[in-house]
Amino acid sequence: MSFLVLQNIKKSFGQTQVVKDFNMSIEKGEFVSFLGPSGCGKTTVLRMIAGFETPSDGAIVVNGKNQNKLKTNQRNIGMVFQAYALFPNMTVFDNVAFGLKIAGKPKEEIGARVKEMLKLISLDHLAERYPYQMSGGQQQRVALARALAPKPQVLLLDEPLSALDAKIRVSLREEIRQIQRQLGITTVFVTHDQEEALSISDRIVVMNAGRADQIGTPSEIYNRPATRFVASFVGTLNIIDATVVDPAANSVKMGDNLVTLREPIGGLKAGDKVSIALRPEAGSTLATAAGDTVLTGTVISSHFLGSVIRTKLDIGGNPISFDMFNSPDVVLPQAGETLSLRFMASDLLLVRE
CATH class of the missing domain: 3.40.50.300 (P-loop containing nucleotide triphosphate hydrolases)
Structure with a gap:
């Protein structure tokens, strides 16, 4: 007991x-x-x-x-x-x-x-x-x-x-x-x-x-x-608005990006609006980075925070923050630049109310 x-x-x-x-x-x-x-x-x-x-x-x-x-x-x-x-x-x-x-x-x-x-x-x-x-x-x-x-x-x-x-x-x-x-x-x-x-x-x-x-x-x-x-409430988290495309295939659309979730989305139907969560540390803009999922957007801003650099992307009207570690030769992304964020589909979470 x-x-x-x-x-x-x-x-x-x-x-x-x-x-x-x-x-x-x-x-x-x-x-x-x-x-x-x-x-x-x-x-x-x-x-x-x-x-x-x-x-x-x-x-x-x-x-x-x-x-x-x-x-x-x-x-x-x-x-x-x-x-x-x-x-x-x-x-x-x-x-x-x-x-x-x-x-x-x-x-x-x-x-x-x-x-x-x-x-x-x-x-x-x-x-x-x-x-x-x-x-x-x-x-x-x-x-x-x-x-x-x-x-x-x-x-x-x-x-x-x-x-x-x-x-x-x-x-x-x-x-x-x-x-x-x-x-x-x-x-x-x-x-x-x-x-x-x-x-x-x-x-x-x-x-x-x-x-x-x-x-x-x-x-x-x-x-x-x-x-x-x-x-x-816990940590910094991106909440992305998405639309269900094919519930059987667990696919959703974020802006112009079609993404397949690892998490089952049973109980939903095509056209339903859902919220998807992504931690800022999950993604990378390196072309060599491991990842089976890509989101492409436009840089809104980039901020130097010491050990990390936090960049905000506009992806289909959603402001998405991502972090990368600082290094002496790092170049801050510039506003208006187009970037592709790579990560694993398992990093995307379907957020239920």
């Missing part, structure tokens, strides 16, 4: 339903990210797991035990907030020790556990400092240690990195993932940052308007988006 199970969870505030029939099973030791825009319900689901909100319907089960009627302090769940939420009048040591003291643990056990946690986050040399004497990244590591100190069965992180600058955010997310793996703790991480979710998760839940649009591994979410929302 899965360790953390969310069964038909619903949550309404007045007449507004913010979480709609949410279902998920999370394995012990798994790192799962809830990814989505503001207002999609991801933090509300997290708060229901923690006990800060009560589901309007459905059940939350941890290790076989229904949590719905348990108070927050009875659930043995650790939580890290976006705004650190450290006690400003307490030292680092006392902040980390707080949950253990509330639980009535012996002084010797508290001391040993706090030292263990501070060593885990590499801040044992700052035990006597106060939060205001520390950087944002250091404060968030202390908040993580405080959440982990009572040995919770589940760790919840509510956008813990969003207040930090980009460089610190990257290093701290890697540190959080390393600590999570080391402890083997079941973790739910809420973020609106797709790069964060893709880089550290075992699985991702892409949420949209209170529902889970897709649940899958980072590779599945990125390479095989299940809905138009997931396709547009």
Whole structure:
């Protein structure tokens, strides 16, 4: 049986339903990210797991035990907030020790556990400092240690990195993932940052308007988006308008280009309008590039982005972006130039609503 199970969870505030029939099973030791825009319900689901909100319907089960009627302090769940939420009048040591003291643990056990946690986050040399004497990244590591100190069965992180600058955010997310793996703790991480979710998760839940649009591994979410929302929200993706030519042959027309899809298009008929997705990194303009499919169009613009050059083509009225790696002798495509983009037919995805 899965360790953390969310069964038909619903949550309404007045007449507004913010979480709609949410279902998920999370394995012990798994790192799962809830990814989505503001207002999609991801933090509300997290708060229901923690006990800060009560589901309007459905059940939350941890290790076989229904949590719905348990108070927050009875659930043995650790939580890290976006705004650190450290006690400003307490030292680092006392902040980390707080949950253990509330639980009535012996002084010797508290001391040993706090030292263990501070060593885990590499801040044992700052035990006597106060939060205001520390950087944002250091404060968030202390908040993580405080959440982990009572040995919770589940760790919840509510956008813990969003207040930090980009460089610190990257290093701290890697540190959080390393600590999570080391402890083997079941973790739910809420973020609106797709790069964060893709880089550290075992699985991702892409949420949209209170529902889970897709649940899958980072590779599945990125390479095989299940809905138009997931396709547009995760990564940069071209959405191309096309017309079905022959459903039996899986052929569609994009502008003046006739293309055969690898994905079956059953249920559609000739003349139907469809949306086709293509990642910018999938194609190449090199004549020697491998590919069984070609789209030809006119260059709209080309931008130097450092490691890559992003070019936009007009293909039958569709603006299509594609990326190529930078090199010292590369020549940027010029506006008005005609280019042929080569790629594999398997790179084209039929996007269903």
